[in-house]
Amino acid sequence: MNAIELLLSRQSDPLLTVPAPSQGDLKTILTAGMRVPDHAALAPFHFTVVQDEALQKLSDIYVEAVKKQGVDQAKLDKTAKMPFRAPLIIVVSTKYQEHDKVPHQEQLITAGCCTHAMQMAAFALGYGAMWRTGDLAFNNDVKVALNIDEKDDIAGFLYIGTKAKTLPTKPERYFEANVTYL
Secondary structure: OOHHHHHHOOOOOOOEEOOOOOHHHHHHHHHHHOOOOOHHHOOOEEEEEEEOOHHHHHHHHHHHHHHOOOOOHHHHHHHHHHHHHOOEEEEEEEOOOOOOOOOHHHHHHHHHHHHHHHHHHHHHOOOEEEEEOOHHHHOHHHHHHOOOOOOOOEEEEEEEEEEOOOOOOOOOOOOHHHOOOO
């Protein structure tokens, strides 16, 4: 598949299973995340790779974070299962740098570009992927447990694995309603 076909056919894959990307493929995916627009070459992002036994660690982090919210057992059980929706998760977070010409918003966008680039690399390598956020992406206890500074943000949890099944192609979206010409 060429690059244009890849971009025009992109869709998330929520149903993922083993195998995870090989170490070589993971290196390629992470390298793709480094090749994004990055004003002033600040590299205002960080990747935390979660796989194997670390999926249970992430599950424990999630459960401890939501316990503090006083949720019921059903919510705790659902939360505990979240990391196991894929054999590999890359947590993409910001690493904000103070810079006169590069505001934090632009640095967050760069981290988002990293997430997208890695998702597209995973697709190009034949894997499925799903970019997730949700309440836990904005939870300070989760950030602290993942060694993410409280001033930084989680741009996303990129779930990657082998597609458990092929989903129907989403309907084509047309740009006309979203574009004006000056």
